Amino acid sequence: MEAADDGTGGRPEIDRGRLRDLLHGSLPEGTVRWGAKVTGARPLGDGRHEVTLADGGSFTTDLLVGADGAWSRNRPLLSAAQPAYTGVSFVEVDLFDADVRHPVSAEVVGGGMLFALGAGRGFLAHRESDGNLHVYAALEAAEEWLDGIDFSDTEAAKAAVLTHFADWEKSLRALVADADGDLVPRRIHALPTGHRWDRVPGVTLLGDAAHLMSPFAGEGANLALLDGAELGLAIAAHPGDVEAALAAYEERMFPRSEWSAAPSALSGAMLLRADAPQGLVDQFAAHG
Ligand SMILES: Cc1cc2nc3c(=O)[nH]c(=O)nc-3n(C[C@H](O)[C@H](O)[C@H](O)COP(=O)(O)OP(=O)(O)OC[C@H]3O[C@@H](n4cnc5c(N)ncnc54)[C@H](O)[C@@H]3O)c2cc1C
Structure with a gap:
C-alpha cells in the first residue's frame, strides 16, 4: 500500500534516537540526572x-x-x-548501510515498512532515515522460547530464529541471516486493557x-x-x-x-492469524 503524505502533518514519522536528542537538547543543562x-x-x-x-x-x-x-x-x-506476556516474542536485528551492504534486503524492505506474514510468525521491517534496516522477526511462542537461545553466539541465534522460517523465501530469510551486530530478544508484554487506578x-x-x-x-x-x-x-x-x-x-x-490498547491487541492477533496475511490485506483494502 502506498499512502502519500497529505501535508497535514497528521502521521509524522521520526527515528527514535533523533526524537530523543531533539527533546533532550531542549532541556536546561542538568535537568536529567543520568x-x-x-x-x-x-x-x-x-x-x-x-x-x-x-x-x-x-x-x-x-x-x-x-x-x-x-x-x-x-x-x-x-x-x-x-505486565503479562502476550504470547508473541520478537528478535530484533539491524542491517547497516543497506543500499551499499545489503542491496537485496534494501529492495525487499523498500522505502517504508514491510510486513511479511504467515500463521503465527512474520518479519516486520522498516527503513530508518540513516539507511539502516530495522527488522523484527516475530513469533507466537511460549514465554520461555527465547531462554533456549544463546544470544552470545550470533550465528547460532540466527539459525535458531530461522528454523521457524525454514520454508520462507531466501530474500526474507536474509533479513535475519545477513543481519549485522547482535540479535536482541524481546518478549512482548502488555498491561490489562483499560488499566486504571483510584486517585492517590x-x-x-x-x-x-x-x-x-x-x-x-x-x-x-x-x-x-x-x-x-x-x-x-x-x-x-x-x-x-x-x-x-x-x-x-x-x-x-x-x-x-x-481506546488504543484494545485495537493494538486485536491488531497483533490479526497480523499473525492462521490465514495471514489476509487480515492485513483486508485492512489495507478497507483503507482504499
Ligand atoms: C519492539 C517494539 C516496537 C515498538 N514500536 C513502536 C512504534 O513503531 N511506534 C510507537 O509509537 N511505539 C512503539 N513501541 C512502543 C514504545 O517503544 C513505547 O510505548 C514507548 O517507548 C513508551 O515510552 P515511555 O517513555 O513510557 O517508556 P520507555 O521508552 O520504556 O522509557 C522509560 C525510561 O525510564 C527509564 N527507567 C526504567 N526503569 C527505571 C528505573 N528503575 N530508574 C530510573 N529510570 C528508569 C528507562 O531507562 C527509560 O529511559 C514499540 C515497542 C516495542 C517493544
Missing part, C-alpha cells in the same frame, strides 16, 4: 513520596510522575497490575508505566508523548492544586489509552 536508577518509592503522607536510588541516595517530592516504562518501580504505588495523592504514571500495550498499533510512543504534554498542561492550568491537575490528566488519559 544513572539515577530508582529502586522504589514510598508514601510519606500528604501526597509526598520518598524515592530511593540504587546508589543508596534518596529524595522526597510532592509530585511524583512515574515515566519509567514497562517495569515501572512507581506503578505499585497506584496499582497491583503487572501526589503521584501518577504516564506512557508504558501507565498503559503498556503490544506494539502492533505503533501507538505507544505517541501516547507517552501526549500523556507528558497533557500532564504538563494540566499542571499549568491548576496552579497550586496538584490533585486537581492529576485528576484532570487521568480523566483524559485513561479512556485514551484504553
Whole structure:
C-alpha cells in the first residue's frame, strides 16, 4: 500500500534516537540526572513520596510522575497490575548501510515498512532515515522460547530464529541471516486493557508505566508523548492544586489509552492469524 503524505502533518514519522536528542537538547543543562536508577518509592503522607536510588541516595517530592516504562518501580504505588506476556516474542536485528551492504534486503524492505506474514510468525521491517534496516522477526511462542537461545553466539541465534522460517523465501530469510551486530530478544508484554487506578495523592504514571500495550498499533510512543504534554498542561492550568491537575490528566488519559490498547491487541492477533496475511490485506483494502 502506498499512502502519500497529505501535508497535514497528521502521521509524522521520526527515528527514535533523533526524537530523543531533539527533546533532550531542549532541556536546561542538568535537568536529567543520568544513572539515577530508582529502586522504589514510598508514601510519606500528604501526597509526598520518598524515592530511593540504587546508589543508596534518596529524595522526597510532592509530585511524583512515574515515566519509567514497562517495569515501572512507581506503578505499585497506584496499582497491583503487572505486565503479562502476550504470547508473541520478537528478535530484533539491524542491517547497516543497506543500499551499499545489503542491496537485496534494501529492495525487499523498500522505502517504508514491510510486513511479511504467515500463521503465527512474520518479519516486520522498516527503513530508518540513516539507511539502516530495522527488522523484527516475530513469533507466537511460549514465554520461555527465547531462554533456549544463546544470544552470545550470533550465528547460532540466527539459525535458531530461522528454523521457524525454514520454508520462507531466501530474500526474507536474509533479513535475519545477513543481519549485522547482535540479535536482541524481546518478549512482548502488555498491561490489562483499560488499566486504571483510584486517585492517590501526589503521584501518577504516564506512557508504558501507565498503559503498556503490544506494539502492533505503533501507538505507544505517541501516547507517552501526549500523556507528558497533557500532564504538563494540566499542571499549568491548576496552579497550586496538584490533585486537581492529576485528576484532570487521568480523566483524559485513561479512556485514551484504553481506546488504543484494545485495537493494538486485536491488531497483533490479526497480523499473525492462521490465514495471514489476509487480515492485513483486508485492512489495507478497507483503507482504499
Ligand atoms: C519492539 C517494539 C516496537 C515498538 N514500536 C513502536 C512504534 O513503531 N511506534 C510507537 O509509537 N511505539 C512503539 N513501541 C512502543 C514504545 O517503544 C513505547 O510505548 C514507548 O517507548 C513508551 O515510552 P515511555 O517513555 O513510557 O517508556 P520507555 O521508552 O520504556 O522509557 C522509560 C525510561 O525510564 C527509564 N527507567 C526504567 N526503569 C527505571 C528505573 N528503575 N530508574 C530510573 N529510570 C528508569 C528507562 O531507562 C527509560 O529511559 C514499540 C515497542 C516495542 C517493544
